[in-house]
Amino acid sequence: MNTAHLPKTRSDIISLLSEACEVEHGLACSYLYSAFSIKQSATENDLTWEQVQFIRKWAGQIYFIASQEMFHLSQAWNLLTAIGGTPYYMRPNFPQGKKYYPLHLQLALEPFGTKAMQRFIFYELPSHVNDPKFLEKKFGVTKDMINKAHTVGELYDSILAGILSIPEHELFIGDPGLQVGPETCHFNDIVKVTDHASAQKAIHTITEQGEGTTKGKNMPADQVDCHYGLFVSIDDDLCKAIEDAKRKGGKFVPSRPCISNPVPAFDSGEAPAGANRITNPFGNDVSALFDNVYSLMLRILQYVFQSGPLPGQMERQLANTSIQMMTRVLKPLGEALTLIPAGPGYPDQTCGPSFGLYRHVSFPKEVSQVITLVEEGLHQIIEKGKLLANHSGAPVQLSEGVQKLENILQMLQQAILQS
Numbered sequence: 353m354n355t356a357h358l359p360k361t362r363s364d365i366i367s368l369l370s371e372a373c374e375v376e377h378g379l380a381c382s383y384l385y386s387a388f389s390i391k392q393s394a395t396e397n398d399l400t401w402e403q404v405q406f407i408r409k410w411a412g413q414i415y416f417i418a419s420q421e422m423f424h425l426s427q428a429w430n431l432l433t434a435i436g437g438t439p440y441y442m443r444p445n446f447p448q449g450k451k452y453y454p455l456h457l458q459l460a461l462e463p464f465g466t467k468a469m470q471r472f473i474f475y476e477l478p479s480h481v482n483d484p485k486f487l488e489k490k491f492g493v494t495k496d497m498i499n500k501a502h503t504v505g506e507l508y509d510s511i512l513a514g515i516l517s518i519p520e521h522e523l524f525i526g527d528p529g530l531q532v533g534p535e536t537c538h539f540n541d542i543v544k545v546t547d548h549a550s551a552q553k554a555i556h557t558i559t560e561q562g563e564g565t566t567k568g569k570n571m572p573a574d575q576v577d578c579h580y581g582l583f584v585s586i587d588d589d590l591c592k593a594i595e596d597a598k599r600k601g602g603k604f605v606p607s608r609p610c611i612s613n614p615v616p617a618f619d620s621g622e623a624p625a626g627a628n629r630i631t632n633p634f635g636n637d638v639s640a641l642f643d644n645v646y647s648l649m650l651r652i653l654q655y656v657f658q659s660g661p662l663p664g665q666m667e668r669q670l671a672n673t674s675i676q677m678m679t680r681v682l683k684p685l686g687e688a689l690t691l692i693p694a695g696p697g698y699p700d701q702t703c704g705p706s707f708g709l710y711r712h713v714s715f716p717k718e719v720s721q722v723i724t725l726v727e728e729g730l731h732q733i734i735e736k737g738k739l740l741a742n743h744s745g746a747p748v749q750l751s752e753g754v755q756k757l758e759n760i761l762q763m764l765q766q767a768i769l770q771s
Contacts, residue, residue, distance in 0.1 A: 359514030362523065366437045368511045371453070373428045374443040375504060378459040379475055380421035381446070381707040386472075387414040388686035388704065389463035389607040397605055406593055407606045410464070410586050415683070417579050422678065423539045424558045426532070429657045431554060434526045434545035435515075439657040441650045445708055447613045447626045454507070460626075461614065461704060463690075464607040466594070469587040476580040477503050478563035505559045512555045520547050529660045537656065537671045608690045610704040616640055627706075631695030634745055635703040638692060641737055642685045643708045645757070648729045649677040655715040655722055662719050664771025669764060673726065676760045684753035691747040723768060730761045 359365045390411040391397065394404050429439040444452065447460040457475065462468050515523065524547060531544035541561075543554040564578035576585075590606070597604035615627040616639040623629065630636050653674040656667055682705075689703045715722045737754035740746060 358510055358517070360517070362435055362518070365435060365511060365514040365518075365523075366432065368507065368514065369428055369432050369437065370440050372504075372507055372511065373425055373432075373440045375453060375459075375507065376421050376424040376428060377441060377443050378446075378448065379504075380418045380425065382459055382461060382468075382475075383414050383418040383421065383472065384682070384686060385461040385610075385704055385707070386464040386468050386607075387411050387418065388683070389610045389690050390414075391606060391608060392687075396608070399606075403593065403597075403604060403606070406589060410590070410606070413582050413586060414464075417582060419679070420561050420579070423542065424561070426537060426539055426653070426657065427542055427554050427558055429654075430531055430542065430545045431511075431515075431551060433530045433657065434551065435523050436525045439654045441654055442709060445615070445624055445627070446706065447624055449625075460612060461707065462612040463610040463704070466587065466590060469583060469590060472583045473580065473587060475504065476562050476578070476583060478505060478580055503563070505563050508555050508559050512552060515551050516548055527660065530658065532657050532671075536668050537653075538675050609701045610690050611694045611698055611701050613706075614639065614689075614694070614704045615706045615708065616643070628694075628698070630703050631697050632693050632703065633695075634740070634743055635689065635692045635695060637736075637740055638685070638689055638746075638750065639703060639706055639708075641733065641740060642682070642689060642705045643710075644729075644733050644736075645677060645681055645685060645753075646705070646707060647709060647712050648726070648733070649674050649682070650709075651712060651715055652677075652726060658714070659717070659719065659722075666719055666723070666767075666771055669767040669771070670722070670726070673760055673764050676763075677757070680756045680760070681753050684749040684756065688747040688749035688753065691749070692745065727761070727765070730757065730764075734758055734761065 359368055390407050391399060391404075392408070392411075393399070394401060399407070425441070432438060432440065447458055450456055450458045453459070457471060460471075524545075528544070528546050531546065532542065533544050534540045534542055541557050543550055543557065545551050545554050560578065562579045564576070564581055593606075594604050611628045611630075613624075613627045614630050615623040616630055616636045617633075630639055652670055656671045656674065659667060661667055662670075686705045689705050692703045694701045694703045715725060734754060734757055737750070737757065741751035741754050
């Protein structure tokens with residue numbers, strides 16, 4: 353680690369933690385996009401029963417990893433609030449340039465395949481995995497690129513070094529009552545951060561889930577169940593399945609033909625270089641619906657992490673609403689988009705979610721106002737979703753997502769009445 357660039361002040365640490373929030377958030381979206389694109393049945397391009405079992409397993413593993421990235425974002429929020437910062441969820445829209453982050457690897461949205469998997473492996477690369485031959489074979493990178501790139505683990509190493517360099521009584525000025533634990537947000541491993549020891553535990557939990565654990569220098573102890581190990585395993589199995597199909601005179605195509613880095617037409621003026629504008633009006637409407645669910649989910653979760661204890665267990669109820677939207681609604685809506693034609697200019701290709709973040713403000717402090725805004729937002733999304741679900745080209749996943757959103761609203765309303 354280059355000590356010349358270690359954070360020396362609270363401001364430096366907050367800046368690096370904000371960068372970590374952007375990275376974790378961006379990784380979650382990139383992983384979800386890949387998982388959404390994976391085919392689900394043998395009716396899609398004549399997949400065999402065995403191939404379907406493979407791809408369903410891969411999708412499940414990637415969804416699990418994406419959920420842990422959202423946990424990492426939440427844990428970074430606890431770290432931020434502990435030292436005087438606030439929960440931060442904004443990030444650049446996709447795609448992001450290779451040099452935007454020290455990873456020196458583009459954060460992008462693209463369908464599942466060997467290209468995406470190799471990029472995912474690099475995202476989660478343990479710092480000790482620096483064999484030039486391995487990295488060149490996997491990623492086609494040069495030695496110079498390897499020397500310049502930094503891993504997510506190294507980012508957290510820098511953050512931890514900065515935290516430990518400042519006395520506890522000076523650094524941890526945040527209100528402990530704002531710390532969110534597993535009793536509130538359903539993330540069983542989340543740590544309430546109040547001192548050096550809890551900050552160190554929180555950061556080690558993040559890095560161990562991503563790159564695994566090591567037993568001394570260059571002596572891996574457990575890199576099987578971590579993100580890096582799972583992605584290496586998926587990539588190996590995918591390459592074997594492709595080769596097996598080739599030997600038998602066929603092709604193995606596990607993903608739907610989604611365009612990369614989609615962006616709805618209404619956002620074309622703000623789209624980053626390399627984004628692909630959806631030209632199907634129906635696809636644009638569903639994409640906007642997805643983004644509305646996604647942004648409302650983030651705003652609710654952010655409020656939970658900045659509100660502190662609320663009357664009548666409303667802190668937990670709002671957290672549950674956000675998590676349910678993440679796990680039960682974004683998935684069917686994202687999969688629906690991968691089945692909708694992208695429109696003129698993209699023959700035989702389909703849409704995908706843009707995970708667009710636009711001009712949203714944080715919720716106000718008063719919980720009664722927040723509840724009004726959340727209910728209002730959910731009602732509007734559901735009303736629009738029902739109209740779109742009646743479209744002749746609507747996949748069944750769209751109506752499933754809208755129905756689940758209705759159920760979530762009903763559960764929240766019941767909790768409000770009981771509080």
